[in-house]
Amino acid sequence: MARIAQSLGLILAVIVLNFSLIQLTPGDPAVVIAGESGAGDPALLAEIRADYGLDEPFVNQLGSYVGRVVQGDLGESFFFNRSVVSLILDRLWPTILLVGAALLMAIVFGVLVGVFTARRPENPVSHFATVMALVGFSMPVFWTGLLLIILFASVVQWLPIGGMRDVQFDGGLIASWVDVARHLVLPAFTLGFLYIAQYSRLSRASMLEVLQSDFVRTARAKGLTERVVVYKHALRNAVIPVVTVAGLQFGSLLSGALVVETVFNWPGLGRLAYDSVLRRDAPVLLGVLLISAVLVVVANLLTDIVYRLIDPRIRVGG
Amino acid sequence: MTADGAALAAPGREAWRMFFRNKAAVAGLFLLIGVIVMTYIGPFFYTEDPSDIVARPLKGPGAEDVPLLGTDYLGRDVLAGVINGGSTSLRVAAVAALLIVFIGLTVGSLSGFYGGRIDSALMRFTELFQVLPALLFSLVVVALFEPRPLTISIAIGVVLWPQLARITRAEFLRLKNQEFVKAAKAIGASDLRIILRVILPNALPPIIVATTLVMGSAILFEAALAFLGLGDANNVSWGLSIGLNRANFLTSWWTVTFPGLAIFVTVLSFSLIGDGLQDAFNPKLRGR
Numbered sequence: 001m002a003r004i005a006q007s008l009g010l011i012l013a014v015i016v017l018n019f020s021l022i023q024l025t026p027g028d029p030a031v032v033i034a035g036e037s038g039a040g041d042p043a044l045l046a047e048i049r050a051d052y053g054l055d056e057p058f059v060n061q062l063g064s065y066v067g068r069v070v071q072g073d074l075g076e077s078f079f080f081n082r083s084v085v086s087l088i089l090d091r092l093w094p095t096i097l098l099v100g101a102a103l104l105m106a107i108v109f110g111v112l113v114g115v116f117t118a119r120r121p122e123n124p125v126s127h128f129a130t131v132m133a134l135v136g137f138s139m140p141v142f143w144t145g146l147l148l149i150i151l152f153a154s155v156v157q158w159l160p161i162g163g164m165r166d167v168q169f170d171g172g173l174i175a176s177w178v179d180v181a182r183h184l185v186l187p188a189f190t191l192g193f194l195y196i197a198q199y200s201r202l203s204r205a206s207m208l209e210v211l212q213s214d215f216v217r218t219a220r221a222k223g224l225t226e227r228v229v230v231y232k233h234a235l236r237n238a239v240i241p242v243v244t245v246a247g248l249q250f251g252s253l254l255s256g257a258l259v260v261e262t263v264f265n266w267p268g269l270g271r272l273a274y275d276s277v278l279r280r281d282a283p284v285l286l287g288v289l290l291i292s293a294v295l296v297v298v299a300n301l302l303t304d305i306v307y308r309l310i311d312p313r314i315r316v317g318g
Numbered sequence: 319m320t321a322d323g324a325a326l327a328a329p330g331r332e333a334w335r336m337f338f339r340n341k342a343a344v345a346g347l348f349l350l351i352g353v354i355v356m357t358y359i360g361p362f363f364y365t366e367d368p369s370d371i372v373a374r375p376l377k378g379p380g381a382e383d384v385p386l387l388g389t390d391y392l393g394r395d396v397l398a399g400v401i402n403g404g405s406t407s408l409r410v411a412a413v414a415a416l417l418i419v420f421i422g423l424t425v426g427s428l429s430g431f432y433g434g435r436i437d438s439a440l441m442r443f444t445e446l447f448q449v450l451p452a453l454l455f456s457l458v459v460v461a462l463f464e465p466r467p468l469t470i471s472i473a474i475g476v477v478l479w480p481q482l483a484r485i486t487r488a489e490f491l492r493l494k495n496q497e498f499v500k501a502a503k504a505i506g507a508s509d510l511r512i513i514l515r516v517i518l519p520n521a522l523p524p525i526i527v528a529t530t531l532v533m534g535s536a537i538l539f540e541a542a543l544a545f546l547g548l549g550d551a552n553n554v555s556w557g558l559s560i561g562l563n564r565a566n567f568l569t570s571w572w573t574v575t576f577p578g579l580a581i582f583v584t585v586l587s588f589s590l591i592g593d594g595l596q597d598a599f600n601p602k603l604r605g606r
Contacts, residue, residue: 013446138586142545143578154568255453277461296449
């Protein structure tokens with residue numbers, strides 16, 4: 001419960017920060033709104049200020065803004081004349097799909113490589129993983145994406161260049177899933193690439209530690225096969241640090257998704273944010289920022305739960 | 319103070335010797351020197367103006383009458399863009415890093431030194447910046463204000479400081495109850511003096527490592543913002559070149575590959591140096 005209260009506090013703080021950003025932005029919103037209807041005489045401006053409550057003191061404005069946001073009202077898009085919430089809901093699932101696929105791929109491959117290198121430390125794969133971690137961190141994500149497109153969509157034409165579905169797609173439900181999955185491969189790999197190497201180093205380190213511990217020795221002494229010892233007893237413990245770090249990195253994954261979605265034309269929140277910048281659509285941009293913060297907070301809570309499932313000894317406080 | 323200084327110097331010299339024996343770290347140092355030479359001395363030798371149109375657009379390397387690395391979508395020299403593109407990136411990243419160090423050290427040292435309510439308030443504040451996806455927040459800040467170099471540095475600075483604050487805080491927590499700090503308190507040194515002159519010098523190694531690594535992140539952020547069209551459009555930069563040439567990258571790979579390579583090498587040099595410093599100053603972490 002304490003964790004949830006704390007998370008709600010954080011979200012409230014993000015809302016206040018959002019509002020402060022709007023207030024700090026140069027330019028008078030009344031002039032912007034009047035500009036859209038093509039006029040700007042002082043009487044109209046005063047009327048608009050009264051209509052939108054722009055003449056009220058700062059604290060009252062903040063109060064009513066927080067009130068609206070809590071009720072799920074993030075305002076209207078300047079560009080689409082649609083509510084920001086409905087725009088964001090349209091784009092939420094593609095982003096979750098992309099980030100989820102990237103994260104899953106990074107954890108699965110990362111842990112597999114980590115376990116492998118922990119058992120064969122002098123294998124060239126171990127050194128390769130160390131080098132890849134460094135290389136992955138240093139490559140700009142958009143550049144990795146462009147190079148992968150050149151390689152896999154142009155040189156050998158195995159995968160689509162971008163988008164989420166084939167424009168001329170026509171087929172059943174399963175076929176449409178396959179279609180989306182085909183479009184997902186390159187962006188998910190671009191986004192997850194950096195983390196595969198990182199997680200392999202992490203799980204390798206913890207695996208090495210766990211394999212030295214008493215309970216693994218006990219398990220071996222009991223005469224359990226190596227396979228059971230490694231995959232049932234040790235692996236569970238080696239995954240914990242990876243889950244911790246993965247949970248903490250959800251924000252940086254979303255940042256990466258912003259760039260990856262732009263490169264691959266993936267119709268998610270990041271692409272929406274980018275388009276909103278080009279359209280000078282501030283309400284949508286701030287809405288995406290808020291929703292992303294909520295996603296990060298939720299991801300952190302989920303991490304705590306996953307933790308508890310993996311390691312029953314950890315009790316979440318509260 | 320002199321006693322502290324002497325005690326510090328010995329392990330410090332040993333650490334530097336370790337750093338220079340680390341091949342990867344030395345390679346990083348050479349890469350960085352190479353990037354700096356290319357950026358600040360290169361333009362005197364390769365005098366082509368990166369905004370001049372020199373040949374037909376989108377001609378690849380090796381074609382006739384075309385500069386070494388080909389031309390971009392307007393017919394500008396790609397090599398000139400790579401050579402001149404670094405100064406903006408490095409300057410924006412350096413100013414951002416200064417800001418990151420300033421905020422990180424202030425928040426981290428106050429938090430670690432005073433503890434209690436100040437600590438929990440500052441840590442909540444830090445958490446707020448950790449739930450906001452960093453690049454998205456930078457994007458919002460630049461989009462709402464103007465894309466000038468200083469604004470971009472600030473936008474990068476305000477999102478990347480939490481890591482440095484946490485490291486500084488941890489060092490202050492570790493050091494504040496040690497003998498030499500108690501001694502300084504006993505002779506009546508002011509809090510400010512203890513923070514700046516007694517604890518901070520001893521907390522520097524991990525802070526320097528983190529600063530080196532954060533320079534790499536700042537360069538990546540600057541490049542990503544420029545790529546997304548939120549850089550300083552008046553000066554060439556690596557990220558901007560890639561963003562502008564995106565429409566044609568499938569048929570003319572050289573327009574995006576070489577500027578990207580420049581970003582990669584620069585960030586890699588900071589990562590290698592950072593890792594080398596980490597190993598040298600904290601030998602316990604070796605082999606991880």
